[in-house]
Amino acid sequence: xxxxxxxxxxxxxxxxxxxxxxxxxxxxGRANVMTMxxxxxxxxxxxxVACIVSDADYSFATLRATKExxxxxxxxxxxxxxxxxxxxxxxxxxxxxxxGLTPLPAKRVAAPLIAxxxxxxxxxxxxxxxxNTRNLFVLEVLKAWIDPKQRNPKTIHHHGYGKFVVDGEAxxxxxxxx
Amino acid sequence: xxxxxxxxxxxxxxxxxxxxxxxxxxxxGRANVMTMxxxxxxxxxxxxVACIVSDADYSFATLRATKExxxxxxxxxxxxxxxxxxxxxxxxxxxxxxxGLTPLPAKRVAAPLIAxxxxxxxxxxxxxxxxNTRNLFVLEVLKAWIDPKQRNPKTIHHHGYGKFVVDGEAxxxxxxxx
Numbered sequence: 444x445x446x447x448x449x450x451x452x453x454x455x456x457x458x459x460x461x462x463x464x465x466x467x468x469x470x471x472g473r474a475n476v477m478t479m480x481x482x483x484x485x486x487x488x489x490x491x492v493a494c495i496v497s498d499a500d501y502s503f504a505t506l507r508a509t510k511e512x513x514x515x516x517x518x519x520x521x522x523x524x525x526x527x528x529x530x531x532x533x534x535x536x537x538x539x540x541x542x543g544l545t546p547l548p549a550k551r552v553a554a555p556l557i558a559x560x561x562x563x564x565x566x567x568x569x570x571x572x573x574x575n576t577r578n579l580f581v582l583e584v585l586k587a588w589i590d591p592k593q594r595n596p597k598t599i600h601h602h603g604y605g606k607f608v609v610d611g612e613a614x615x616x617x618x619x620x621x
Numbered sequence: 622x623x624x625x626x627x628x629x630x631x632x633x634x635x636x637x638x639x640x641x642x643x644x645x646x647x648x649x650g651r652a653n654v655m656t657m658x659x660x661x662x663x664x665x666x667x668x669x670v671a672c673i674v675s676d677a678d679y680s681f682a683t684l685r686a687t688k689e690x691x692x693x694x695x696x697x698x699x700x701x702x703x704x705x706x707x708x709x710x711x712x713x714x715x716x717x718x719x720x721g722l723t724p725l726p727a728k729r730v731a732a733p734l735i736a737x738x739x740x741x742x743x744x745x746x747x748x749x750x751x752x753n754t755r756n757l758f759v760l761e762v763l764k765a766w767i768d769p770k771q772r773n774p775k776t777i778h779h780h781g782y783g784k785f786v787v788d789g790e791a792x793x794x795x796x797x798x799x
Contacts, residue, residue: 453781459658460778460786461639478798480637483661485673485755493671493757495663519792526794572750577663577759579671581751597789600638600778603631605796608638611775611789614697616704618783620656 446547446556446563446588454490454584457516457562458482462598463525463607465515465560466496467546468505469553474546476538476557477502478529480601482514487621490584491569497578501533506580510568511552514582515560518596519609524559526605551585561593624725624734624741624766632668632762633799635694635740636660640776641703641785643693644674645724645732646683652724652733654716655680656707658779660692665799668762669747675756679711684758688746689730692760693738696774697787702737704783729763739771 463480477500485491492514496503506512517525524542531538539546539555546555549565556563565588570581597610641658655678663669670692674681684690695703702720709716717724717733724733727743734741743766748759775788 456781459639460780461637461658480639481662483671483673484659485757491755493661495661522792522794526796526798530795530797570751570755573748573759577669577748579663579759581755581757599792600788601798602638602791603634603799605794605798606791607794608791609789610778611787613780613784613786614700614777616700616783616785617708618704619708620704620779620783621781 445590445592447591449587449589451490451584451587452488454564454587455484455487458484458492460598461600462516463601465517465525465528465557466502467513467515467554467557468502468509469555470505470509474539474555475502475505475533476528476544478525485581492566492582492584494580494582495578496580506568507574509553511554512566512582513549513552513554513556514564514566515557516562516598517560518593519599521559522599522607556588561590561596563588623768623770625769627765627767629668629762629765630666632742632765633662633665636662636670638776639778640694641779643695643703643706643735643738644680645691645693645735646680646687647731647733648683648687652717653680653683653711654706654722656703663759670744670760670762672758672760673756674758681756685752687731689732690744690760691727691730691732691734692742692744693735694740694776695738696771697777699737700777700785734766739768739774741766
């Protein structure tokens, strides 16, 4: 595996900018993947990430039951696959095979990493108090991986109905904020 | 006021992409503003937005007590002000005056809109079950405003320590996702 481990203290730098991500789950040896962009950081370290997984999504029951998932972050070259993954359900389709995504074994969870993504976060559910009423999961990131071969990956941000904005120029300002 | 009302069903298109935003609060006639980028959509309509406001932030106690705020979304030309707002606390500084931000009266909440921002969302706290343990507020957006004079505003996304990525090109893909 070409992934390199990333310090947990740096995970927020991946999630805070708001990229469209993929979420993988697995149960009984069968893996699934969905597209997600309703997520946010909750705590720096150990890194906590909140996300919404609708109870209409096939992944919902698996995530609730197994309490494990992987958040995989794709760069813009994967945009067509990201949309294809979001346009169908794991109820009907074996999405890894159909869309040519490569599952890699994770270290701490049964859900797979995605080889094509530049970052992968192994997560367990840390707080499920808002799951039943809000579909809101709080995840703890147990292990984080980046692909050092994908340098300066550009992510995409969803504006609704298939409009995505790609990362543009980077600017640096004198901030006291972490 | 030059702001035009925006349909509540379209609020998610502003929050889902993950922009750095400003959060205003008010108590006893005194308004404050902070910089925030830990937020996500929770529901389309009525629009619910979750956010993390640290209990170390001066805004925390006001938000918890008044249960009201405004999420104001700045475009990239405001980047230096956004950082200045984040670099100090309302405990010490009257930030609207100091940084030349113009408060406008909201319709449904005491917290002010920010005239310079291209979008303003009037919010009330809808769920505070995770406030004490996670600093996580679920807000309902009661009213949304956009400034029609700011066309195609580019937002900024925080990658940590004052590095921001500006919105780049937009792409359109055939998505069944809302």
